[in-house]
Amino acid sequence: MSLGDEHGYGDTARTGDDDGYGGSGQTRTRLPDGDPYGGARRSGRSPSRSLITVVGVVVLLIAAIAFANRGGDGSASTAGNESGSTSADKPQTSTTAASGTKPVESKAGGIPTGYAHDEQGAQSAAANYSVALGSTDMFTKARRHDIVNTVYAPDVAAARQTDLDSAYSSEKFLTNIGLTKNGTAPSGQTFVSRIIPVGTKVTASGTDSATVEVWYTSLFGLSGDSSTNPVSESWYTTAYELKWIDNDWKITDFQQTDGPVPVGRDQKASTADDMTKAVEEYGGFTYAR
Template sequence: MSLGDDNDGFGGGSGQTRTRLPEGGSGDPYDGTRRPPARSSRSLITVVGVVVLLIAAIAFANRKGGDPEKTDANPSAARNPTSATGVRPVTGKNGPIPTGFARDEQGAQSAAVNYAVVLGSDGMFNRASRHQIVDTVYTPEAAARLKGPQDAAYSADFLSKLGLDAEGKAPAGHTFVSRTIPVGTKVEQSDRDTAKVSVWYTGLIGMSGAGSTDPVRTTWKTWTFDLRWTSNDWKITADSQKDGPAPVPGDIAASSADEISEAVEQFGGFTYAR
């Protein structure tokens, strides 16, 4: 993973850690009314150190019923990129992280989307869980480069600016949200030992709770992963992010803080597979 890119992204861009920092303001940001954002998408994200930081869960492709080991029998599926395709998801895991992907394009896509989910999760804000994540999804060489700079970036001072304590925990009565939600993947390059896969995703980031100055917001990004076949699995050697594509915002009024907190607690994440 390069440490020189200046990507405005959540989670790991090629060496930049960016996040939204709270700004002053009055009133309840979750008052149920829709309002224009007070800052641009870029001003909501500040550079802080290195690599993977905020956001998210990545919603990628839902499997259809029937035999999960067979590809979709619907002939229109090949023409419809939103149709579920592919083989059964991996059954292996290292803690909460799916592992053991197939050594082909489909496996590389599945690995990229699952890695984006975990790298955008709130687990990145705790040192022990962050180290486990990085050791699992990156090559040993890349992981060794990243952990020191990441620890410096996720300092107690930085976490406090997000409203978190030194262990990455939210205060009582508040819920910290950091998820990547996949929309789709694209193979940029692939051979037997290497692959480059882009993941288009929307993200959630912020603090849900009464009086929060950094309410949960959405972002749209494309996260590109350079993968290498290492130790019988796909591992990340480098990654980068860029803004968009972003759709026109809808007209749905913002939910209350309680509704957001309940949704985060009640709706779990997924293991994704192509």
């Protein structure tokens, strides 16, 4: 576009001494304010000032993210903000952060016992009990009885014992999962049954009762070259109803549901030898919050 195309440029009929035009009686050309060359379209900021502004914004953004993500340091306030909400309305890091309480040191039948009489203790009990109930020991009668008598309330254990003995001694059930009628792995194979808790959550609590949900992944199957039931991964959530009995938490009832299940990555499955080696060399944990 030429200068004559814009309003106020190239008009030879105009006279007078209007500012911004040439001398009287001459063709008047409207000049842009300021420097007509390098500075006519220049913004009011220099490049260095713009860079400083950008850097400042980035620093403030990083600081804001760090402040928003911090938690559990005792500095949070329960006072309401301008919108009327309180800090209790927001997720707290205490739902997943370690409590700092030392794990239990006592055991009964190889199972950690002697938990704290509070929500933290109930969560630790539920996590450790789920590990015991999902272990290979449940397929051996003597060990199964020890586990059930340890984790269940006395008035519930007897009934559970009968139900579990019936289920775990079923030859059809054992055959379906690839075990012998004695509940052992065939020669040359390793039986894997392991539960790994991912997190716990208290959904109800009282002075001597609590309901704790345990979200976990389960490894189950037979590791071996001739296995027809290779080790696979599953995800479940079990809600345990607990009561404080004889100075410890005991299970009175439970309910299991599938998931939440994460999206699986495209990873190559390990060989039977690698899986067997991992199961034999990597032990379990005593869980505590």
